[in-house]
Amino acid sequence: MATYSFRLNGRSVSADSWDAAQPLLYVLRNQFALHGVKFGCGLGQCGACTVLMDGRAVRSCTTPMSLAAGRAITTIEGLGTAQKPDRVQAAFIAEQAAQCGYCTSGMIMASAAFLTQTPKPTRDQVKQGLAGNLCRCGTHTRILRAVLRASRA
Amino acid sequence: MITPILSRRDLLKTGGALVVGFAFDAALPRWTWAQTPAAGGHAGKPLDPSEVDSFLAIHPDGTVTLYSGKVDVGTGLRIAVAQMAAEELGIQAERITVVDGDTGVCPDQGGTGGSTGLTRGGVEVRQAAATARQALLALGATRLGRPAAELTIVDGEVRPLAGGAGVGVGTLIGDRRFSLKVDSKAPIREPARYGVVGKPLPRPDMPDKCTGHHVYVHDFTLPGMLHARVIRPAAIGAKLVSVDDSSVRGIPGVRVVRLENFLAVVASDEWAAVSAARALKATWTEWQGLQGSDGLERWTRAAALDRDQAVVNRGDALAALGGGAKRLSATYFWPFQSHASLGPSCAVADVRGDGSATIWSASQGTHGLRSNLSKVFGLSPDKVRVVFLDGSGSYGTNGGDHAAADAVLLSKTLGQPVRVQWMRQDETGWDPKGPQQLLDVQAALDANGRIVAWDTQMWLPAQAPGGRALLAADAAGLPQDHGQGAGLLTQNGDPPYQADNVRVLVHWVKDTPLQLSNLRAPGKVANVFAVESFTDELAAAARVDPVAFRLGRLTDQRAIDVLNRAAQTFGWQPRPSPSPQARQGRMLVGRGIAYVRYKQTENYVAMAMEVAVDPASGRIDVRRVACAHDCGLIVNPDALKNQIEGSIVQTISRTLHEEVTFDRSRVTSVDWASYPILRFPEAPQVDVVLIDRPDQPLLGAGEAATAPVAAALANAIFDATGVRLRTVPFTLQRMKAALSAGSTA
Ligand code: FES
Ligand code: FES
DSSP, X not given: OEEEEEEEXXXXXXXXXXXXXXXXXXXXXXXXXXXXXXXXXXXXXXXXXXXXXXXXXXXXXXXXXHHHTTSEEEOHHHHOOSSSOOHHHHHHHHTTOOSSOTTHHHHHXXXXXXXXXXXXXXXXXXXXXXTXXXXXXXXXXXXXXXXXXXXXX | OOOOBOOHHHHHHHSOSOOOOOOSSTTOOHHHHTTSTTGGGOTTOOOOTTBHHHHEEEOXXXXXXXXXSSOOSSSSHHHHHHHHHXXXXXXXXXXXXXXXXXXXXXXXXXXXXXXXXXXXXXXXXXXXXXXXXXXXXXXXXXXXXXXXXXXXXXXXXXXXXXXXXXXXXXXXHTTOOOOOBOOTTSOOOOGGGOSSTTOOOOOTTXXXXXXXXXXXXXXXXXXXXXXXXXXXXXXXXXXXXXXXXXXGTTSTTOEEEEETTEEEEEESSHHHHXXXXXXXXXXXXXXXXXXXXXXXXXXXXXXXXXXXXXXXXXXXXXXXXXXXXXXXXXXXXXXXXXXXXXSXXXXXXEEOXXXXXXXXXXXXXXXXXXXXXXXXXXXXXXXXXXXXXXXXXXXXXXXXXXXXXHHHHHHHHHTSOEEEEOOHHHHHHHSOBBOOEEEEEEEEEOXXXXXXXXXXXXXXXXXXXXXXXXXXXXXXXXXXXXXXXXXXOSTTOSOSSOXXXXXXEEEEESOOSSOBOOBSSTTHHHHHHHHHHHHHHHHHHTTOOHHHHHHTTOOOHHHHHHHHHHHHHHTOOOOOSSOTTXXXXXXXXXXXXEEEEGGGTSOEXXXXXXXXXXXXXXXXXXXXXXXXEEOSSOSOHHHHHHXXXXXXXXXXXXXXXXXXXXXSSSBOOOXXXXXXXXXXXXXOEEEEEEOOOTTSOOOOOXXXXXXXXXXXXXXXXXXXXXXXXXBSSOOHHHHHHHHHHOSOO
């Protein structure tokens, strides 16, 4: 059992794992009860598990603990709260940009990272920027509006 | 490591071999507490749908709890039902909380399917609220010393209509029972005076869903809970020969559970369970009972039939076919498709030694699931409670009920609470599928373009009555009936247009290669694809503009209105298809329209679409969609638009990309690479126009906008290219092949 230390939503934390290859996703969900991080495929194909690692969007389902050690991880819970949402969350709420909402955490995290890189995107740029995130409910129209709204906030 | 190998008789008899006791109610998180049997004053409340108290409780502080048997699967049902009740009760929707799909506290209102969430679910709650209103007015009359007829309820207070002091509903009834039968004659509020129904109120789940705090079934935990992964066979009908436990010896805390052909691993650490499921060496028998998805259309046409059934028979279509001036025929095919929920199914079960069981599930039919699970696992239904928790969007019956069965079987066997999380390949590979559909359509036009004959023949899987067979029970050798329900598949096989002689003949096919269930707009999605594509073929043959062709054969004003509104919103230029000027640079651009009256009795939807086709690659780009939608009275226009937009985009995905593939042994489309869906770069601009009809009954809206999508797309492709695609999905290869064949494909 090895111990991995990292920063999580602004705090210094450590987690034990019997397997250095254990994906960050399971540690976040089961050891820190950060359930906003969603399991969609475990294959890096859908983006539901997206978190920020040192400010960049990564897929926590394919990020082993050994790689997360020493990094700063931000999950959806670290952005803001229902009472005090950050600008991307606020824009998603304002646009009612979810149906089941299972993809939403990943969308918001991917959008947050994307907007850091591209603060004033066009609609087409947002479409390309979110190409790796799937939404089965077909909420794309609203998600695009939300990201553009956030970019103006 | 223990490998319990129980006989099926042991399992049914003992209710689990290793029962470990623990305190169920201790240390549950707050949101768990709200869902436990004794919580929040729900205990002992009536469940009978004829009782007002079954549907609602008004608390001392004037807040309200509604109990809905129908569930919110990301559709906005909770806010819509709250609005409907708020309107009757005179209480702000914000003060209303909806508890949905918990069989312990919610009345059975039937499964959440076929767009009945509001038409049945909401309407029943509304009638209970209307009955409660009368009771509150009567209580207020006594308290205020005025006749009830002089009172109203506003903002949660019974007040004199003439003004003056009122009394809060919480004071009048606060947590006491109404003890009243739902009065079917209790007056409903006048639509003209609606203040809450019709407002785009935000959905209450949104803030938590956007901040990571909304609780999905995937997030639910119990003390002492084990994580499980079920190992499905390499071939659908394979039997388990042997398991090599030593293959998972290095993984901490893992137990292997084998019950005949049911194989699972459990561990208190989830990653240990995932790792063990991957590492476990098991030998299965060979099985090659499938014919493969290649050539499925041919297989379907040649398949043994259960029976033929004429579901529509007006006049003599066959005789009239010969009499027309112009006769056309075409064949359309829709493949097996998966619900492909973004989050694989999950369930938690806690089966106790005393035979009681609680199951947390995202099932769209928790009451039905309870009776099915009880029957199959030998539990007494009154001791089984299924609690709904949100899941990933399911669009019908995805793998969720099977995951619940997995969890029950394991919890019963191990005597501990068990969480079963399916992996990606389980969900896409093993969810029950929407069936393949084959349709032959023929029609005859007379010299004036009048449809004198229309004949649709459809090949559909025969549906057996009874509970849907659960994978876990079959694998464990537990007897169960093998019901097969995929929804009402035959509707909308006839044209919604004036036609003199019409027949719709169903060929019910005996067997189905894959297990089936209802998938959004079951049957209708392909029937309307065929009927509305074929209508377009008739319009083209008659050299008439596709909108004008439809309008000329409709008399229902609501139908005419949606077509006109869709055309207008789109900026439709009338002319026959194909387009004489399709080329824009290297792209071919065209537009198409389709119309449906859902189930021939429900919503009116018309949809126009613009597509650009790249003839070099075969790529189809849906640029924009304009949809006009009439579902009668609108409860929440924004939540409604969200549903319609979703139906459109999801069905574009189904039309362009989705096909379940299988070889002779198993489903081979098992992840997002082998079962691709639409991605953001393909997301079109979507404009939805709602036509509100407050004087008309409300209709469900979870499915209707699904139905015309594929035809609108195919019709737009025809307009752009002069080539017609009649087989879904419209892949690059199919588009290119059709273009190089130069005609129809
Ligand atoms: S769950 Fe990580 S990409 Fe799908
Ligand atoms: S909102 Fe359901 S998957 Fe995106």
